[in-house]
């Protein structure tokens with residue numbers, strides 16, 4: 001027996017503190033103009049250091065998604081938690097989320113595909129529902145980047161881009177041929193780009209995972225070959241969007257909305273241009289949140305839905321590209 005999987009509920013949560021580009025210009029050599037021109041970002045949310053951790057953002061997002069699905073936490077059969085900024089190195093944040101929701105015994109997968117994490121999670125959830133293993137899966141993407149960013153001028157190329165937040169979806173079983181379900185997914189990885197966007201330390205490859213010298217050198221901060229990431233993103237994202245559509249004998253003209261990962265507004269403008277999609281068929285919110293990595297797709301999808309830009313019956317494609325490199329797309333009818 002095979003089933004389909006549909007999005008039954010969405011939830012989101014962002015920390016209260018708004019950090020504008022002008023705020024960043026107070027602590028590093030940057031400017032509002034530089035950040036907006038290169039990335040489109042105007043502000044982002046950052047946790048107040050030490051007051052909120054990753055799963056604290058995930059809990060309200062998860063509760064909202066579960067309530068919207070008309071369910072109780074006890075109805076959830078499995079948690080999939082996507083993040084690159086877990087509360088602790090181990091255990092993963094999924095077990096903490098299960099504990100906070102009071103669903104002891106429910107399995108928790110933690111996945112590490114960075115900006116593609118939610119798209120990878122949607123593919124996993126769909127497969128685990130399709131084979132009958134679970135009826136309802138809670139998928140969360142949550143990030144607390146801010147404590148891990150170099151907020152001095154040394155780190156400005158990266159630090160201005162990232163924001164904190166969480167998004168969640170409940171995926172529920174439906175008929176295999178139901179019209180409203182995940183229709184197709186495709187995910188990829190190319191480790192050739194692993195060192196082009198990474199956080200090298202702490203590292204179990206080293207005799208000691210982290211030394212004082214490593215800390216002094218700032219090796220605990222992410223580094224990025226920005227232009228290489230940019231070029232790969234604008235190649236891979238259109239490619240995988242076309243591919244998931246073709247797998248269903250659908251074309252770009254059939255698409256109602258593209259929900260792209262929000263790494264850089266310039267990337268998304270180029271992707272839209274390459275796909276010849278008009279602005280009304282692409283939803284962007286990077287201006288307000290920056291790049292929230294695994295949280296981005298659910299934050300963006302839910303916002304588009306809440307604003308009435310997408311609704312029941314619409315054909316939506318979520319597409320992401322990020323560290324690894326990893327990338328992928330999910331095609332669904334809401």
Ligand SMILES: CC(C)(COP(=O)(O)OP(=O)(O)OC[C@H]1O[C@@H](n2cnc3c(N)ncnc32)[C@H](O)[C@@H]1OP(=O)(O)O)[C@@H](O)C(=O)NCCC(=O)NCCS
Pocket residue numbers: 029030031034035038039115156157158160197224225226227229230233263264267291321322323
């Ligand atoms: C990061 C990114 C915005 C940088 O834009 P860019 O045009 O490549 O800029 P560069 O890194 O070449 O830097 C240009 C100049 O601006 C400076 N600069 C970098 N960050 C700055 C900042 N925050 N404020 C002001 N100046 C900055 C650089 O030092 C450099 O100065 P120089 O010309 O004197 O050497 C861009 O490469 C990008 O968005 N890449 C993809 C990012 C991405 O997708 N990341 C996540 C993937 S999930």
